[in-house]
Amino acid sequence: MTLFDLTGRRALITGASKGIGYAIAEALAGAGASVVLNARNLDRLEDARVALAAKSHTVDIAPFDAADPDAVEAGIAEIEQRLGPIDILVNNAGMQHRAPLETFPLDAWKRLCATNIDSAFLVGQAVARRMIPRGRGKIINICSVQSELARPGIAPYTATKGALKMLTKGMATDWARHGLQVNAIGPGYFKTELNAALVADADFSAWLEKRTPAGRWGEVKELAGAAIFLASDASSFVNGHVLYVDGGITSSL
Template identity: 45%
Template sequence: MKEFSYPSFDLTGKKALVTGGSKGIGLAIAAGLANAGAKVLITGRDETVLQEVADELSGRNLDVSWKVADVTSKQAVVELFEFIDANFGGIDILVNNAGMNIRKPLVEVEEQDWDKVIGTNLKGIFLVGQQAAKRMIDQKSGCIINISSIMGQVGNPLQTSYAASKGGINQLTKVWAAELAEHNIRVNALAPAYIKTPMTEPFLQDPERLEKLVGRTLLKRMGEAEEMIGPALFFASGASSYVTGQILYVDGGWTAN
């Protein structure tokens, strides 16, 4: 029988950036990557929260540092990667997570609502991904994980700008995978359903709405942020060395129902 080499989820020596890493899905993934051995930089807009989170994770002997960055600003993103160049000497893993939502009926969506959501969720993904790709092309290796959503595939009310941004992320993921494969860079996306996070908590406090959403999933419950760690580690590690251009739905069976 052929001797097999077994996959490893060990990320020792890897350098990772997690945008929107101070709470929710981003925080969980940042902690998971660091626990697997990666040196992790988290970014966000709130300096106080970033510092508190980084200090707490560092107190658990996890290698996590922080940097304030606005992913909607090209200049801020360029400065972020100049910081990474100077202090990390490169980047192996990007988790493109920063995102937001404004839930309104179509006829009530203001232009500024659209611009704010698309600017953060789609333009931000592009700006950060572009800078990461430049470094990864030079080093001829890398892994990009975009955080999408089931809303990039399914239709749900009140999601005009959010769903448009996540559908765009899915297409960016496929295009980047095709373009960057020759440079040994893999690009994939995680598409969760409703995960319990600070962003979804107010929305899920309505018992009737919560019951309806739970009823849409095969597992009959909402997801926990920690349940995003395993899928992220799969994409970030050598365990997925032959996987690129894929959208992995972490949705409790929503899209299969």
């Protein structure tokens, strides 16, 4: 089990004040990592920090906009100067906007691209520049089953998650030779705040349960094993891979 031990390692998780980001932060902390939570909302970050600290985890916060180049560079520099090297990065910052494609607002498209793609590029680049001289590092991008599949009303979101899948492969191609492993997790349909409207929709939930071989929604705690695996020495020769945690939905018609 020492392969999965993260003791002595520091993990930065973007979009970590709630939902999947918070669940992954808790999982990595439970495996021994000290975690740094990032988001834009300071109050939510502080609430998340208090909740994890109450479970005896080592946790700090770093409030900055992951889609702002200047804020990213300053934020990453401040973390490494104040706390030490970032060993693990989880690019989780993301958003959703549902609308028919033919009337999809341009400003919403731009926000989706900035939050879902730009943030992973900017934070990944800033962290990798520091990992490369050290010859080691783990980067985990949070993709989606929408990296492979589309649904009505979310074509731009699907485009961003497809791009993130390929950015993951590109990062691995460029940075593996420097000792970095860059992979992704592709969650299926999980009960999160982002999916609250869908969870509350009885017709959608019934459809999803029939469509998913496992026959149910996922619980965010079920992402813990994938996150620990990709953050640990257990995945030392895994690179450019998207690990789908989806109850089988991408495997079945």
